[in-house]
Amino acid sequence: MIQYKSVIVMKENKFLAIYNDLLLQIRKGIFQPNDKLPSEHELSQQYETSRETIRKALNLLSEHGYIQKIKGKGSIVLDVGKYDFPVSGLVSFKELAQKMKKRVRTIVHELQVVKPDDYIRKYLDVTAKDEVWKVVRSREIEGEKIILDKDFLHRKFVPLLTHEICENSIYEYLENELKLKISFAKKEMFVDKITDEDRKYLDVDGYEHIVVVQNYVYLEDASLFQFTESRHRLDKFRFVDFARRTH
């Protein structure tokens, strides 16, 4: 019998490290769907930590839909294979594309600093004096231009933005270079009539409507710093969400 012995690197928190370690084992298939995880007591011995720390890790797994905890019985692994597409949460296009393993390309159409007009002021919390980055990009997937991304970023937080950054990943730049702590977002989804701009930058393929995903992105201190409108061609749109019932 082969015993899986995990070595945890303790750069991060203990409970986060354990969460990531258990998640890895689930992804690798060491723990299969419907398997029972070791009990909290056993895990606390394996990881040489307290039960409360184990419980923090397990609760994270539960919130994210990887396990189900059942009182008196234990924790069982859920069928996670179904959730591996655009699961709810804050995921950038680049992270998504890598997961999907598709041939993707980003085309930058606009990149400029603008004074916020009424439209921008409606969505981003800025005054007429502030400056705002406006970025318009289309996303090509397997040779088809499917998604039109319109980003508005508060210049106060982002002094510089280049063509290269926009072609790669703005998120990566913000988090890794500028060390901005992106914390949470509000998403709003609805269907809109297609516009001339959509026709100009996308392969609209004769559709008259388009799925709009509006994103309000906030930093750690709850300041709104970005508004993004993502316009998806009807036939390629897909959103997966995991939700727990709260009573």
Place this chain on the structure above:
Amino acid sequence: MIQYKSVIVMKENKFLAIYNDLLLQIRKGIFQPNDKLPSEHELSQQYETSRETIRKALNLLSEHGYIQKIKGKGSIVLDVGKYDFPVSGLVSFKELAQKMKKRVRTIVHELQVVKPDDYIRKYLDVTAKDEVWKVVRSREIEGEKIILDKDFLHRKFVPLLTHEICENSIYEYLENELKLKISFAKKEMFVDKITDEDRKYLDVDGYEHIVVVQNYVYLEDASLFQFTESRHRLDKFRFVDFARRTH
């Protein structure tokens, strides 16, 4: 100065009671957006409990998007007014309709026990021997038939289902009468071509596409017991989601 003194009824857990009490104060406007909540230490004194219990309540508020915790500073109330529409999560149509305060009606078109065909077996985890409730209902909002709901429930969990129950709220019946513990769900959203069934039961209004929300609903023990397909007219569809970034 008026001091708000909350009286907590201790039927439920302490931390849940505190969560609900704080939430109520936020909804009532006793705590306004951008207000700072009392510190964890103060709250633990006010509620006569330990700091850990307060932290459980605050973490719930944070997960659900009501507050933002900032290390070293405190917890501030987020602008919750924006999230009060169909926020992500498991919410039944009846609960939703009550929140929106719209004139709604449910029309039951089909209600029968069927042997699962290939279509049902694809979505619900049943064998050919099992029996399944099939319910088809349309939802009328302000006089227009907007949503077509197709429910499939495993009969093993739901022995009886009546016309009245389906007109009211299946969820309410399941939870209150049958005492089923609905625990979590996976939602999948995409756009589909409109079907003859849609045209038959809905005011499709000339649209050629329809937004489909598929729901896989699970009980506490992680058993899949219901599959629901909710078909929304394009122009009336709207989905709001709050998501925290996990690193």
Place this chain on the structure above:
DNA sequence: TTGACCAACTTGTATATACAAGTTAAAATA
């Protein structure tokens, strides 16, 4: 054999303590 009960497990809640780490504003210092 059947059922009741119990012991040993499981997870859930609540509490107390200690220290780490980030923030803030007053006090001390140059």
Place this chain on the structure above:
DNA sequence: TATTTTAACTTGTATATACAAGTTGGTCAA
């Protein structure tokens, strides 16, 4: 005055303990 330091706050992490409550499987008695 301007800057640095410090003290007093804040939230975050980790640990230990106790008991409640649900599950399971074996034991024992009818």
